[in-house]
Amino acid sequence: MTFATAKPPRQSLSRRTLLSSAGAVAGSGTLTGFPTIWAQNVKNIVLRHVGPPVTAIPAIAAQASKDLGFTIQMQAAENADLLNRFLSSSNAIDCADVSIVYMRYLIGRNVLQTIPVAKFKYMDQTMPLFTKGEYPDGRKLPQQGITPTSVLYATDATGNKATGGPQTEWLTVIPTVTNGDTLGIRPDLIHRKVDSWADLLAPDFKGKAAIQDNPAIGVIDVAMALEARGDIKYRDKGNMTKDEIDKTIKIMLDIKQGGQFRSFWTSFDQSVNLMASGEVVIQSMWSPAVAAVRSRGIPCTFQPLKEGYRGWGYSLGVMKHVDGLKLDCFHEYMNWYTSGFEGSFIAREGYYSAQPDNARKFLTPAEAAYWFDGKPAQTDILSPFGKVMEKAGKVRDGGSMWERLGNIAVWNSVMDQDRYLTRRWNEFITS
Numbered sequence: 001m002t003f004a005t006a007k008p009p010r011q012s013l014s015r016r017t018l019l020s021s022a023g024a025v026a027g028s029g030t031l032t033g034f035p036t037i038w039a040q041n042v043k044n045i046v047l048r049h050v051g052p053p054v055t056a057i058p059a060i061a062a063q064a065s066k067d068l069g070f071t072i073q074m075q076a077a078e079n080a081d082l083l084n085r086f087l088s089s090s091n092a093i094d095c096a097d098v099s100i101v102y103m104r105y106l107i108g109r110n111v112l113q114t115i116p117v118a119k120f121k122y123m124d125q126t127m128p129l130f131t132k133g134e135y136p137d138g139r140k141l142p143q144q145g146i147t148p149t150s151v152l153y154a155t156d157a158t159g160n161k162a163t164g165g166p167q168t169e170w171l172t173v174i175p176t177v178t179n180g181d182t183l184g185i186r187p188d189l190i191h192r193k194v195d196s197w198a199d200l201l202a203p204d205f206k207g208k209a210a211i212q213d214n215p216a217i218g219v220i221d222v223a224m225a226l227e228a229r230g231d232i233k234y235r236d237k238g239n240m241t242k243d244e245i246d247k248t249i250k251i252m253l254d255i256k257q258g259g260q261f262r263s264f265w266t267s268f269d270q271s272v273n274l275m276a277s278g279e280v281v282i283q284s285m286w287s288p289a290v291a292a293v294r295s296r297g298i299p300c301t302f303q304p305l306k307e308g309y310r311g312w313g314y315s316l317g318v319m320k321h322v323d324g325l326k327l328d329c330f331h332e333y334m335n336w337y338t339s340g341f342e343g344s345f346i347a348r349e350g351y352y353s354a355q356p357d358n359a360r361k362f363l364t365p366a367e368a369a370y371w372f373d374g375k376p377a378q379t380d381i382l383s384p385f386g387k388v389m390e391k392a393g394k395v396r397d398g399g400s401m402w403e404r405l406g407n408i409a410v411w412n413s414v415m416d417q418d419r420y421l422t423r424r425w426n427e428f429i430t431s
Contacts, residue, residue, distance in 0.1 A: 091319070098173065117171055125338075131149070152173070179404075180405055182285075183305065184303065185281060209260055221284040237409075304407075310412065347367070
């Protein structure tokens with residue numbers, strides 16, 4: 001595959017955006033507002049976007065390619081493989097669709113280049129949760145786990161170090177997707193109120209509970225349950241000490257040996273099948289997995305809990321080797337990506353765009369009211385591919401976007417004791 005790398009004359013790039021407005025261009029298939037020479041030069045450009053299956057979706061790449069006039073090549077891989085590829089095969093990737101927790105591994109490894117804030121058209125439309133570490137009402141985010149602002153800003157143009165919070169003119173990545181995770185339950189098979197993470201460990205669900213077999217995420221769900229139950233008070237559930245890890249695993253080994261868990265799932269499909277079959281009635285779960293169970297006509301709820309949600313986010317970065325015209329194209333792509341079409345697409349999967357107002361422009365009023373505002377659906381709610389996800393009259397689990405994202409207790413994380421945690425977690429799983 002051959003990539004065009006020659007830079008066009010400077011005057012042809014005097015405008016740094018292809019998109020005259022989010023609503024007028026993205027999703028329209030019409031290219032306007034840039035010189036003809038740009039279109040001639042970029043038509044052979046290919047940007048290789050590599051990310052997780054939940055966001056690296058071919059339909060999004062197809063629309064971007066149509067709107068921008070160059071090709072977005074989308075590749076999906078699971079998270080563990082993604083990190084290995086970002087670190088060891090970065091020259092085979094142009095755009096890194098990366099979990100914010102993995103930025104702990106990538107910053108300072110000469111893998112990503114910084115993105116000037118001045119190039120990012122939608123910085124002001126990005127949630128303050130990402131850009132300022134606070135909610136729209138000014139409340140500060142809980143500092144547990146890897147918060148978005150802890151990795152967002154680079155100290156200088158090299159990108160070798162993040163500021164840990166203070167804003168600069170350099171971004172390590174741009175924020176793209178977020179959500180808060182909780183427990184999924186089968187309300188038709190559970191005949192009592194479930195309102196706490198502690199319910200995951202309740203004796204009446206013995207043999208009917210499941211957790212995610214991922215040490216970095218599974219142990220935080222476990223910690224939420226143990227803290228809610230009163231077993232341990234953690235300093236930071238997203239960055240446990242060795243002593244906290246040992247205490248957590250010891251308690252969980254006893255719970256496991258008592259037969260509490262039916263399974264430890266590793267994939268989206270496993271979590272869906274466990275819940276749909278009724279083998280499991282309560283488990284850590286993702287919002288689209290709950291929707292997938294309901295799409296089969298089976299009751300399933302993404303249950304709000306009084307202790308709050310486990311938050312996470314994804315971001316888009318550009319690899320160090322990308323330069324010249326291809327780098328210009330990346331900047332156009334990142335602005336397209338955050339202008340609304342992609343945000344509306346993943347909204348219909350149950351996720352939130354980091355630029356929610358842009359995403360709303362590509363949703364019907366009924367969709368926006370359901371997905372973002374917690375209102376009863378005025379019409380049937382469809383998936384991005386046209387499948388009915390919810391019937392008219394239903395209300396989204398957890399209510400409005402800020403009822404959910406405004407109640408995050410801890411963020412996904414890579415802990416200081418990550419290697420030790422992984423060893424102890426594996427002992428737990430294999431015991």
